[in-house]
Amino acid sequence: MIAIIDYGVGNLFSLQSSFKAVGYQTVVTGDKEIIAKADKLILPGVGAFPDASEKLFSSGLADVVKEQVALGKPLLGVCLGMQLLFSESHEYGVSPGLGLIDGKVVFIDIPKEYKIPHIGWNALQFKKQSPLLKYVKEGDCVYFVHSYHAVDCENSLVATAEYSKDLTAIVQKGNVFGCQFHPEKSGQVGLNILKAFCEIGGEL
Amino acid sequence: MITKRIIPCLDVKDGRVVKGVNFGNLNDVSSPVTLGKYYSDCGADELVFYDITASSDGRKLFTDILREVAENVFIPLTVGGGINTIEDFDRVLKCGADKVSVNSGAIKNPDLIKQGALKYGDQCVVISADVKRVDGKFTVFAKGGRENTGMEAISWIKRCVSNGAGEVVVNSIDTDGVKKGFDIELLKEVCSAVNVPVIASGGAGCVQDFITLFKEIPTIDAGLAASIFHFGEVKISDLKNQLKENGIIVR
Numbered sequence: 192m193i194a195i196i197d198y199g200v201g202n203l204f205s206l207q208s209s210f211k212a213v214g215y216q217t218v219v220t221g222d223k224e225i226i227a228k229a230d231k232l233i234l235p236g237v238g239a240f241p242d243a244s245e246k247l248f249s250s251g252l253a254d255v256v257k258e259q260v261a262l263g264k265p266l267l268g269v270c271l272g273m274q275l276l277f278s279e280s281h282e283y284g285v286s287p288g289l290g291l292i293d294g295k296v297v298f299i300d301i302p303k304e305y306k307i308p309h310i311g312w313n314a315l316q317f318k319k320q321s322p323l324l325k326y327v328k329e330g331d332c333v334y335f336v337h338s339y340h341a342v343d344c345e346n347s348l349v350a351t352a353e354y355s356k357d358l359t360a361i362v363q364k365g366n367v368f369g370c371q372f373h374p375e376k377s378g379q380v381g382l383n384i385l386k387a388f389c390e391i392g393g394e395l
Numbered sequence: 396m397i398t399k400r401i402i403p404c405l406d407v408k409d410g411r412v413v414k415g416v417n418f419g420n421l422n423d424v425s426s427p428v429t430l431g432k433y434y435s436d437c438g439a440d441e442l443v444f445y446d447i448t449a450s451s452d453g454r455k456l457f458t459d460i461l462r463e464v465a466e467n468v469f470i471p472l473t474v475g476g477g478i479n480t481i482e483d484f485d486r487v488l489k490c491g492a493d494k495v496s497v498n499s500g501a502i503k504n505p506d507l508i509k510q511g512a513l514k515y516g517d518q519c520v521v522i523s524a525d526v527k528r529v530d531g532k533f534t535v536f537a538k539g540g541r542e543n544t545g546m547e548a549i550s551w552i553k554r555c556v557s558n559g560a561g562e563v564v565v566n567s568i569d570t571d572g573v574k575k576g577f578d579i580e581l582l583k584e585v586c587s588a589v590n591v592p593v594i595a596s597g598g599a600g601c602v603q604d605f606i607t608l609f610k611e612i613p614t615i616d617a618g619l620a621a622s623i624f625h626f627g628e629v630k631i632s633d634l635k636n637q638l639k640e641n642g643i644i645v646r
Binding site: 202204205208209211212237238239303304306307308309310311312313314332334335336353354373375376377378379381382 | 396397398400435440462465466467469470471488489490491493515516517518561562590591592614616646
């Protein structure tokens with residue numbers, strides 16, 4: 192069973208529906224015991240980083256997630272949930288992330304003629320192998336909506352998307368995975384990424 | 396590079412798609428779920444559902460059906476029509492909408508955009524503006540194009556964006572329904588006035604109209620249309636292939 196961690200941020204309905212579409216049941220929960228029993232964890236999130244970070248830490252769920260990851264459980268962070276995997280974010284001041292992946296989250300600093308947020312479908316460029324890419328081809332498009340992105344994370348970088356410069360799209364460090372885009376809104380490509388995550392076994 | 400988006404728009408009344416859809420191979424052409432899935436499978440980049448229901452019963456049906464669409468269609472969903480309060484944002488977002496499009500509601504209460512952006516983020520709020528030339532001036536119309544607000548369109552759109560609208564849909568009343576192409580003059584002005592994504596609406600009659608749109612205005616993000624897709628005059632898969640052949644980047 193897959194637990195979608197509910198810490199009071201965002202709409203989890205689409206995420207849950209898309210797992211159902213690839214044949215996996217999920218439970219949306221903030222309950223530590225249920226999270227501990229789950230095979231895999233999803234960390235969702237939309238909105239601003241400081242608010243999400245505060246909710247994740249004050250609910251005690253940050254510690255639960257870190258414990259479970261230390262036990263080897265696969266974790267997938269989606270959009271803001273992916274940004275929370277890093278050490279810190281510079282959105283509205285500096286606030287702490289989970290520190291599961293080295294790197295920080297900063298404003299997308301690109302020439303003025305490029306629109307921010309980076310909204311729309313953009314192609315994935317592969318940087319290294321990852322089980323998440325099992326059913327994805329280089330150049331497949333996924334749907335992004337964000338104004339901040341992760342930097343200084345070269346060691347964990349799996350895929351990028353080009354928007355004046357390379358933006359961090361997929362990261363992995365051991366059993367910790369993250370997608371900056373919305374797999375649940377990225378059509379068949381997105382569903383394939385979720386399916387690949389669901390199929391990850393004990394090989395990590 | 397980010398791709399240019401093609402967006403079909405579906406008018407929904409009492410939970411059903413109206414404006415007669417004409418696809419021989421679909422059994423239930425007025426089901427938003429069937430049509431939504433069909434468009435998504437054809438390569439639509441996003442769907443806009445416009446609620447044209449007037450009654451509260453119809454509104455309830457709309458949100459029920461939206462939930463069903465969101466359970467089955469995995470591309471971004473934008474909802475417009477009848478969005479007048481922040482409670483309306485809550486109502487449609489809970490049912491799986493990703494973005495909320497405001498029009499007359501924002502004209503009545505310009506704070507609505509600010510409230511929506513503050514609560515859900517700029518990316519969630521779309522300003523949809525119905526624009527018509529009056530004495531040579533681009534003017535904003537309300538209530539589905541029936542009421543002249545007297546407001547100049549470009550400054551209205553700029554104001555909405557500075558209030559937090561993260562995307563702009565520009566619907567030209569002058570070109571709408573004429574099928575002679577998008578309103579390039581108006582769209583160029585809007586694109587040079589704001590730095591958020593701009594979606595062109597009104598006037599598409601054939602594939603060439605989309606090619607012209609993206610060639611003439613390289614900074615425009617998307618083209619939206621309704622009847623030409625519904626009646627099969629333009630097939631989204633053909634449209635995308637021809638855009639590609641013309642060097643326009645699409646998914």
